[in-house]
Amino acid sequence: MRNKNWKQICLFLLPALLLYAVFFIYPLFYVFITSFTQWNGIGSMKFIGFKNFTDLFANETFRISLKNNFIWSFALGFIQIPLATIMALVLARKPKGWKVYRTVFFLPNVISQVALAMMWTAIYNADGGILNSLLAAVGLESLTRNWLGDMGTALGAVIVQQLFYIGYFMVVILASRMGIPESYYEAAEIDGANVWQQEIHISLPNILPILITSVTLAMAYGMRHFESTFLMTNGGPAHATSVLGIMLYQNLGALKYGVGNAIGATLIVLGGVLIMTIRWLLNKKSQKMMG
Amino acid sequence: MIKTKSQIAIDIIAKVGKWLFIAFFLFMTLVPIIWLIITSFKSNFEYETEPLGLPKVWQWSNYAKALSMSGLPRLFLNSVIVAVCTTALNLIVSAMGGFALARENFKAREGILSLLLAGVLIPIIAFMVPYFSIATKLKLYDSLLILIIVYAAINIPVSLFLIYGFMSDIPKELEEAAVIDGCSFSQRFTRVVFPLTKPGLVTAGTLVFIYCWNEFTYAMLLTSSVKSRTLQLGIRFFKGQFVVDYTSMLAAIVLTMIPTIFVYIFLHDKIISGMTAGAVKG
Structure with a gap:
């Protein structure tokens, strides 16, 4: 049976669907179709099959970028999230001033990536940067270096800049942890379970769904990563910090639209596969744990 | 013990x-x-x-040098225009769509809802080339308008998800009573559901506003001149503007952070719950 308000329904859905069609669906087809062509954006497209992809996988910079994206994903998913989880569990027990800590840890999420990247560039600076000055002040002069210009430290320096900003996921996990009834902990206390046992047997199983979501989201961010690397090193030195987003931007600048979109298509597919694999693996594991 | x-x-x-x-x-x-x-x-x-x-x-x-050299007032004004207009456009579009999807029953409902929400899975960064070409084709390249449209569109899946959730929770009786009193379809939206969804709109609005305020990548890609330069993009150019005067550049960066930190100090609870609402419910 047709809804009697169907005309109005269409009218109300139209703006959202129109914007969605232009900025999600059309670009999706655009990226995938042009990824099989050689095209500079103005002239005619030449269909070249999988050549862009085979060229990319043969390309050293692309392989480095792909590897770096995975390093980002794993660093965020398996270092940042555990740190955020520990902090959430600590703050959930309401130590003195916990609300202030929560507010402070979340602060970097409202400051722009650009300002933070410029700030950290100043911190890592070879001359006048606070990191080298601190190292020199405690007698570790031998460790001072141009952190963002050194092949060995550049990637680590950019990742660390993001890694310890745990606020976002900490708040999400904390909200889930605060939803567990206090009586569970009181009962465990009476049974003689110590804090450690309470966290393992009560907190963790109850916050598991939100942990899985957080790991998935964090790893997806790792694949999408672009801004702070672009601003701090632009992929250098010698592509050591490059990621797929940086390569895509550079190909767009060089008017290699076909190659750029092949990178974009790789990003979309890899991101999707990664999200589904992680969710599947973690869900399987958690079912084992629960059951 | x-x-x-x-x-x-x-x-x-x-x-x-x-x-x-x-x-x-x-x-x-x-x-x-x-x-x-x-x-x-x-x-x-x-x-x-x-x-x-x-x-x-x-x-x-x-700080005096930072203010006079960086063109901060113009950048600030552009950012305010973009963030306010985007938030308004995004909320209206998402609320209308959310209303039709949450308060009516029709055949394609589930399909359209899943389609719109699936947008959160897409890495928007992959759309650099198509967004650039859309902006050029619409002859909107290098304007504040293209930023407003792109930002509003990018945020539809998240906003719709939040607003749809709030609208689904409103009891049916309220609308039924309004219909008996002679409310039309659009009046049910403007007079009953929209006002009752205020907390959801505030949450989604906070999220969109902060996104716009801090967005960098597409501001860089879709604009070129000072007239449509936003604050975040402006910071990027400080390096060139303050070639030898490094500490004045740092002062300019501090100035860009002050409004955000100031607002955050007063509204941190609202901002935190707004920005994390999507992940908590998902």
């Missing part, structure tokens, strides 16, 4: 460890920002020679 010696030792280690853990993260979050603020008051000579410690003379002139 009597505790053994080893239990007491574990308790003490746990307690010390807990505070060290908190202190470490406080250090990592606050010290860089405090260092940035202090350094922005130093002379360039002092910055090079004495990076640690307080400035001997606080150089307020750095």
